[in-house]
Amino acid sequence: MPGRIRQKTKSIEETPLSKIARRKFIQLSVVAAAGCLLQPGREARAQDLPRLSEDDPLGQAMKYTHDACTVDPSSRPNPAADQTCANCALVQGADGDAWRPCQIFPGKVVSAKGWCTVWSPKP
Numbered sequence: 150m151p152g153r154i155r156q157k158t159k160s161i162e163e164t165p166l167s168k169i170a171r172r173k174f175i176q177l178s179v180v181a182a183a184g185c186l187l188q189p190g191r192e193a194r195a196q197d198l199p200r201l202s203e204d205d206p207l208g209q210a211m212k213y214t215h216d217a218c219t220v221d222p223s224s225r226p227n228p229a230a231d232q233t234c235a236n237c238a239l240v241q242g243a244d245g246d247a248w249r250p251c252q253i254f255p256g257k258v259v260s261a262k263g264w265c266t267v268w269s270p271k272p
Contacts, residue, residue, distance in 0.1 A: 200248060201257040208265070211253060217264035226266055235261035238269040 201208050203215060214220055222230045234240050234251065240259065242249035248258040253267050 198250060198256060198258045201251075201254050201259050205254075205257075207254060211265040211267055213254075213259065213263060213265040215260040215263050217262060220264055225264075225268075227268070232264055232268045233261065234259045234263040234265075234268075236271060238271045239267065 201213060203209070203213060205213070207213075212220075217233045222232075225232060234249065235244070237251075239252045240249050240261075241252065242258075247261055249261060251257070251259045253265065259265075
């Protein structure tokens with residue numbers, strides 16, 4: 150019939166992994182490895198994380214404060230005047246940093262001078 154368009158269809162078949170040539174497999178592996186090495190994932194650092202606000206709902210539940218001096222030591226579960234986030238077992242990061250990550254508040258940093266009710270002494 151005139152004016153009729155014929156469509157050619159090609160059958161696309163996937164090549165099983167066992168049929169890929171060893172040389173091609175090695176080439177693909179090298180390219181994939183190079184991509185991982187040239188563009189490594191960026192690790193989050195404490196400087197990149199937001200600071201925990203005293204108004205944060207979890208912070209309020211744990212009675213978090215940026216300055217431990219404002220908390221009466223006798224009102225603490227384990228009364229001691231020297232309890233700060235800097236000497237808590239749950240705080241991570243380098244000693245001396247003013248703001249450090251805490252296991253209680255994931256994705257945020259706390260003040261080294263801060264305090265909350267979950268304070269635990271370092272072993």
